[in-house]
Amino acid sequence: MAMPDREILSLESFLPYRLNRLADAVSRSFSDIYRQRHGLTRPEWRTLATLGQYGTMTATEVGAHSSMHKTKVSRAVAALERRRWLKRRADGQDRRVEHLELTPAGQRVYEELVPLAKTFEADLLGKLDMRKREAVLKGLAALEEAVLTK
Amino acid sequence: MAMPDREILSLESFLPYRLNRLADAVSRSFSDIYRQRHGLTRPEWRTLATLGQYGTMTATEVGAHSSMHKTKVSRAVAALERRRWLKRRADGQDRRVEHLELTPAGQRVYEELVPLAKTFEADLLGKLDMRKREAVLKGLAALEEAVLTK
DNA sequence: TTTCAATGGTTACAGATGAAACCAGTTTGG
DNA sequence: CCAAACTGGTTTCATCTGTAACCATTGAAA
Numbered sequence: 001m002a003m004p005d006r007e008i009l010s011l012e013s014f015l016p017y018r019l020n021r022l023a024d025a026v027s028r029s030f031s032d033i034y035r036q037r038h039g040l041t042r043p044e045w046r047t048l049a050t051l052g053q054y055g056t057m058t059a060t061e062v063g064a065h066s067s068m069h070k071t072k073v074s075r076a077v078a079a080l081e082r083r084r085w086l087k088r089r090a091d092g093q094d095r096r097v098e099h100l101e102l103t104p105a106g107q108r109v110y111e112e113l114v115p116l117a118k119t120f121e122a123d124l125l126g127k128l129d130m131r132k133r134e135a136v137l138k139g140l141a142a143l144e145e146a147v148l149t150k
Numbered sequence: 151m152a153m154p155d156r157e158i159l160s161l162e163s164f165l166p167y168r169l170n171r172l173a174d175a176v177s178r179s180f181s182d183i184y185r186q187r188h189g190l191t192r193p194e195w196r197t198l199a200t201l202g203q204y205g206t207m208t209a210t211e212v213g214a215h216s217s218m219h220k221t222k223v224s225r226a227v228a229a230l231e232r233r234r235w236l237k238r239r240a241d242g243q244d245r246r247v248e249h250l251e252l253t254p255a256g257q258r259v260y261e262e263l264v265p266l267a268k269t270f271e272a273d274l275l276g277k278l279d280m281r282k283r284e285a286v287l288k289g290l291a292a293l294e295e296a297v298l299t300k
Numbered sequence: 301t302t303t304c305a306a307t308g309g310t311t312a313c314a315g316a317t318g319a320a321a322c323c324a325g326t327t328t329g330g
Numbered sequence: 331c332c333a334a335a336c337t338g339g340t341t342t343c344a345t346c347t348g349t350a351a352c353c354a355t356t357g358a359a360a
Binding site: 225 | 338
């Protein structure tokens with residue numbers, strides 16, 4: 001059985017490359033929204049979004065939940081705090097822990113961004129017919145299960 | 151018609167976030183392979199992979215093809231050149247242009263990595279049943295069409 | 301208790317990144 | 331011809347990133 005004398009890889013159809021390129025393009029165009037609007041970075045947006053969704057959380061929880069490295073979270077929290085969009089509350093039991101939550105000003109920013117995010121996503125999925133949309137959601141879920149939970 | 155008084159966004163089901171997290175995880179685990187094995191960075195791997203696939207190309211073409219910023223390509227090319235895995239040839243007509251190609255040593259590295267890449271992808275897709283795999287491929291293709299070509 | 305490992309969070313450092321300025325060299329339009 | 335606009339590619343600079351070291355606190359073990 002002969003080996004092919006020069007195996008090549010088609011980068012355009014290689015899964016890691018495709019995922020990256022897609023994530024990059026989508027992320028970039030969505031980030032224009034919160035960046036231009038409020039000068040938020042991506043880690044800041046994620047932190048804001050996580051706290052907006054869950055209310056109060058510790059930095060560690062925010063990181064776990066939004067898949068961010070703890071130094072990213074730390075810096076994002078500091079930045080949001082400087083703008084007074086977030087405040088920290090000490091924990092009664094454990095003085096290492098800080099409970100984070102959005103201030104009313106932070107809430108307002110969050111509430112302004114949520115509909116924009118939803119519209120962005122709807123526009124994107126709106127370009128696909130029903131079958132394709134289902135494939136996207138099913139495919140993502142399948143990959144998440146295979147890749148992330150283990 | 152009443153507005154909901156506080157709209158929230160579920161980050162875990164938000165498309166840009168999901169794509170990013172997935173791309174990040176997949177990319178990170180694949181990059182372990184070429185990083186540990188040959189100390190390549192991601193832009194270097196992509197450049198190598200593009201030249202391995204297409205033979206000779208200019209830096210601009212590599213960038214267009216692998217979706218990389220031109221400064222990334224420039225630096226990756228310089229790094230690969232330092233290791234003598236790539237060489238530049240001047241263009242006869244246009245002295246701004248450089249034609250890039252892998253040296254035999256670069257070819258060898260590429261040929262060692264290709265099967266690893268294929269195995270990596272096969273392992274990943276192998277965790278999915280046929281239906282899911284089809285959904286992944288169809289979903290990716292649909293998103294690519296909606297997002298990238300326009 | 302005292303000690304030692306673990307945990308929440310920040311910081312220092314070294315690399316990687318993109319925007320914009322840059323330097324050839326090339327084309328276009330007067 | 332010559333100037334201006336453009337193009338391929340590199341470099342500078344300011345910012346962002348992850349690793350690892352760090353500080354403070356807590357919990358468990360002895």
